Amino acid sequence: MSNAKQENPDSSTTLTDEELRTLDAHWRAANYLAVGQIYLLANPLLTEPLRPEHVKPRLLGHWGTSPGLNLVHTHLNRVIKERGQDALCIWGPGHGGPAVLANSWLEGSYSTTYPDVSRDAAGMERLFRQFSFPGGVPSHVAPETPGSIHEGGELGYALSHAYGAALDNPQLLVACVIGDGEAETGPLAASWHSNKFLDPVHDGAVLPILHLNGYKIANPAVLARLPEAELDELLRGYGHAPLHVTGHDPMQVHQDMAQAMDTALDRITEIQRAARQEGGTDRPLWPVIVLRTPKGWTGPAEVDGLPVEGTWRSHQVPLAGVRDNAEHLQQLEEWLRSYRPEELFDERGRPRGQVLACVPDGARRLGATPHANGGLLLRELPIPPLERYAVAVDKPGATLHEPTRVLGDLLETVMAATGERRDFRIVGPDETASNRLQAVYVASGKAWQAEMVHVDEHLDRHGRVMEILSEHTCQGWLEGYLLTGRHGLFSCYEAFVHIVDSMVNQHIKWLRTSRRLPWRAPIASLNYLLTSHVWRQDSNGFSHQDPGFIDHVLNKSPEVVRVYLPPDANTLLSVADHALRSRDYVNVIVAGKQPCFDWLTLDQARAHCARGAGIWTWAGTEDSSREPDVVLAGAGDVPTQEVLAAAQLLRHHLPELAVRVVNVVDLARLLPAEEHPHGMPAAQYDALFTQDKPVIFAYHGYPWLIHRLAYRRTGHPNLHVRGYKEIGTTTTPFDMVVRNDLDRYRLVMDVIDRVPGLAVRAADVRQQMEDTRLRHHAWIREHGTDLPEVADWTWTA
Template sequence: MPYRQGPLAPDMLRRMDAYWRAANYLSVGQIYLRDNAMLDRALTIADVKPRLLGHWGTTPGLNFLYVHLNRLIVEHDLDMINIIGPGHGGPGLVAHTYLEGSYTERYPAIERSRSGMHRLFRQFSWPGGIPSHVAPETPGSIHEGGELGYSLAHAYGAAFDNPDLLVACVIGDGEAETGALAASWHSNKFLNPARDGAVLPILHLNGFKIANPTILARIDHDELEALLRGYGHEPIFVEGSDPQVVHQQLAVALDDALAQIRAIQAAARAEGANPERPRWPMIVFRTPKGWTGPKVVDGKPVEGTWRAHQVPIADFKDPEHLRQLEAWMRSYRPEELFDTNGKFLDEYASLAPTGHRRMGSNPHANGGELLAPLSLPDFRTYAVPVAAPGQVDAPATRVLGTYLRDVMKLNMGTVNFRLFGPDETASNRLADVYDVSGKVWMADIEPVDENLSTDGRVMEVLSEHLCQGWLEGYLLTGRHGLFSCYEAFVHIVDSMVNQHAKWLKVTKGIPWRRPIASLNYLLTSHVWRQDHNGLSHQDPGFLDHVANKTADVARLYLPPDANTLLSVADHCLRSRGYVNVIVAGKQPEAQWLGMDAAVRHCTAGAGIWDWAGDDADPEVVMACAGDVPTLEALAAVTLLREYVPDIRIRVVNVVDLMVLQPRTRHPHGLDEREFDAMFTRDKPVIFAFHGYPALIHRLTYARANHANIHVRGYQERGTTTTPFDMVVLNDLDRYRLALDAIEHIPRLRDRVPAETARYWTTMERHKLYIAENGDDMPEVRDWRWPA
């Protein structure tokens, strides 16, 4: 179909404006009304909700855009989803999915009738109802209203490897002030028009946040245009307050933008083409805050000001406010839009797309409907041979890299797997993936560059926000991925993982939301092997952060060696609906378990290592979680046997931290009998832990033997030093662990003074040695588990 060259025909303009009025009417009704949905009688205070919790200011602009995107979809048969950055425009998105029928299909009780409209209004921001923002309950959404600043990154994540998808992304001018959004403009340098879909950013400038003006709305036109062009976009401006004029402007702008997108894609997809980075179009949509709402309330201006942000009219004890609300709602002329039974008139309803072309029903916005399992190689074939525990060293993440290389290779045809990381794929020893796929790069490439490719599937940019946002958008539209990051800096996305975890939690209770692939983190370059970078690179607290999430979402894994890492990674890539955090080192470390033993150990989540201890009647349990704590705990066992030859020790290693919780609190938790059989009910437990000690106490506080669990972990003591000195600084070293055991075994109390003296003598020797030699003592550096 040829592209529109002129303004909308009069009848189309009339019908589109009516559709917009209907969406605005339903939006206001949701915010305010508990009864009298069709204004059959004069409003009374009993019709108004006692608590008014919605947001009006951004909603009419979002409604306007939705109507016009519908026209574009219908005229060009587009596969389009709509990501709403101003998430508090929730009433508008609910209204539109209701008008197009998607909402009723998902929620049959909210039928398109008088009673359905009543229920639609009453449920909004109501106990037992729906949130006031765009949420998982909203059909067509992959973006939570609380995620301020992440919309554009989500949009690009959705477009990667989706060649026929067009993602309209509305960016609020408030969220445009966030760092995450500012970085997201650069995502266009990673979008390949030959094999990816397209993103149409729409910067919605309505001028105000909650109580202040917005930056981009208060800089002059030339500066704003220069900024957006500098980001690599071709901005198209649509500005005004007269709906008839703005309808015409926006129709032309959208047709122009779509023509540019299709021309870019056609050129890139032509036979023999060599895709280059284009200048993608975007739209700047400037309209009044609270458009079509009350202009003045209590003598103060509202429309076009910050006062329109939330609820423009409140305090209905004032009868004038009730009159204003009724006049506002009647200004949309609902009697022209709905029949006497409350059904949207076909004359206007026919403007919406049908079937999966409706943005509320597009399967890309319910990614589980499209999710296909990854083709995974047999991880056992990548095993490190372990003839005896602790006799061979291997860098765990390098071993994993060979496995991920072949995951990438097996899924290049279906194109549903990507690896994400902030400039650290090679640093984290995963560079083998480059044998199959380079790093995506659409900007200039120079001769010195390595592994850059316009057709790559490895996503690297020095912004954890972008990596996280891209991956979330990729997962939410039905694909798979893994995020590799330095452990200390994954905290940059704390709030983003918060929102994703909340999304997963809520969707588990929504039957029509199909499960998506898990959000998988590989945290390496971790706290205990960041001795060379110092304190700034030392922080294991992401474990605590994710442990706070709900038990049906959070999963934490600390594989002690390469074979357990392979087993855990394979499990995580197969899983659905979780946030999986894997912590593993990249430096060569001792390997403890052969592959069969590793699989059994990971399946159980924790276990007694019979080969390392005496299982029958232990005097002390030496427990450990994490690769370096495992090394130190096992070295402490050898010291204890040297100090006290008849000591009875049990060694317990924990891979899945969630087994420590009672089963009543987490599905992975050991039941009381299992936990007590492993950790005993009355013996001291010396627990060497990768992270902050308080986390282990929090997970185990309800256990019978909790008072006997003594945890050593990171204590926020770090600097640039030797590897062993890092554990010494935090009292996690083998000598401290051995002394802890002696201190807590009743029959060894008389030995405590002598062993304490021995400990401090050893520490003095250690400090003198590293100060003089710059390396660890040979008995530490070269230690191995006895063959």
């Protein structure tokens, strides 16, 4: 039996017998194709009895979720076609590839994308063979899947991706199928609150479809075991009005699913009409469909005397021994023939008219929507000339600015320039103003659909700055936004961006794969601005001190990842300009929000960023007639300041020493050219850092990363890196660098220790440096502030 329960249903859909047969034919065809992909190498239409050689030697794939996904796809087709609705679907359940591929092939979008997989018997055989097969396609929804922007099996992120796709897409319906396993994850639980940020005037609609088939891989699903009333309370608490479809009998489920779909879309239409035409501002209760069907529905009821359909045993491959077990082979053939393929496909393997009667045309097919190939819709971002925002630098180190505040002025102009077209957003976990980007509020407030009170500031029902204290949700929103053809920036405290490590990993994999697909157009890069960083989290303490996101990102595909460490405001402007214009990258920019010395003019910053690493001749003391005695290198704003302070000390105490100062803004430049597109050729690296001179490298993050990047360089044995050593606390700013041996005095001691002949000749200088460090230790404990010569330090040539 089946039931579709709705509170005050808006629709009373009753399908005719012909409509039911049409929907059922499409659903059976999709189920047949899903099973075929998991099992068959040949004999796709069962024109002869099934034999072991027709079956794949390795059976991979997931059947359990496929019938439910096929049902959703079939019914989305109906409402899209009948209503002329632009739609996109996010397929959340893990490894639902067989279903989505089957439907893409049925509607013809797959054959359009891959002409060799034609919509006939030969193409069906290719479709079956390639699935989870060497040289073929993955078992989950992936970049190779037409109509997809979400990696199947990336559990937890489907709903936030869906909302990101809907933002600023007022005519788009984004359906989102949430598996009951995914529904147990923390990121998914937080993303239910995205409806408090969805503007019914300027944004599209998200229709969550919670698919409860009872089990995960081996265990019951939590939400599937909740009493219906309790689940309703949960969903209503999240701000949704639930519509239930439950059953086993296909014809009744079709009828009930059609009713639920029409009711949901009617409610969405009314919500949008009230907001857009009547100016309504009450936060609506958006519909959600709760679909309960058996796991492995229509598959084998029992295998080897054990129940399969409706249990966890149907999760992956219900019949595992088909090639060796005659009984299993017979069951597989009976299973396939139960869909009556002769009614669904003609003698040439083409879908019959009844199967395709509910399929939309052209770009409204779910596998053909341009919203799933966002680069096709992408427009250039209107970035103004940087000269309007650059800080004046008459000489290095004479003035200070907060780099991210300077960037905020630029971002405010970009936000204003995209006000009409609405294709740029800034996301972050409650830190936009904390990170000094609050200038953007002049152009757009913070998106908010929940209650507002008189003390609130900058809240805006139509805002495009998005803050929620869930890094996962921020990341998911931005990924969905970018993948559907828009631009954005994620601003975050450096220590806590680690929360999205696995999400950025999946996005990088997506970009790497999509770059190899000629039909996927490049999208805007995913840009991180990491500030409130490790060296300026002295007030918040150890818990807020972690620069390791850089290490995580640089482990990933080199053609996709970029890491930038601008040392001042103008280099941050130059880097941000490049990142915001770029395509198909993940750009990580680490920049401070605290006052920082201005080192370079805008023109100098542009040239320095173009090089990625270069000599600051004005900072060193090397004689052009000979090689330097030592190289002081820095990467990051605080390390750069310490390098320059050390160079100044060396000039004063050891004026005869030839010191070269190198600054690195693009960290990948340290890699060999054959390892990264931004890597330096060996001759260029050796010219910059020398082959045999000591290199004292002050680095923003964990020091061993620099060794890993440069380990193949000729001069690597001479490389000594100082960085964060996981030593932190609540203390003064300078004490943070002292505790981690990154301070100017320690760097001078390193020079003395490593330049041949200096250990004896400059022993007194070394002792002065060590004494100053000891004096610092006593001073901060008495006064609570840094030494005056540190706090009041300025650069002098």
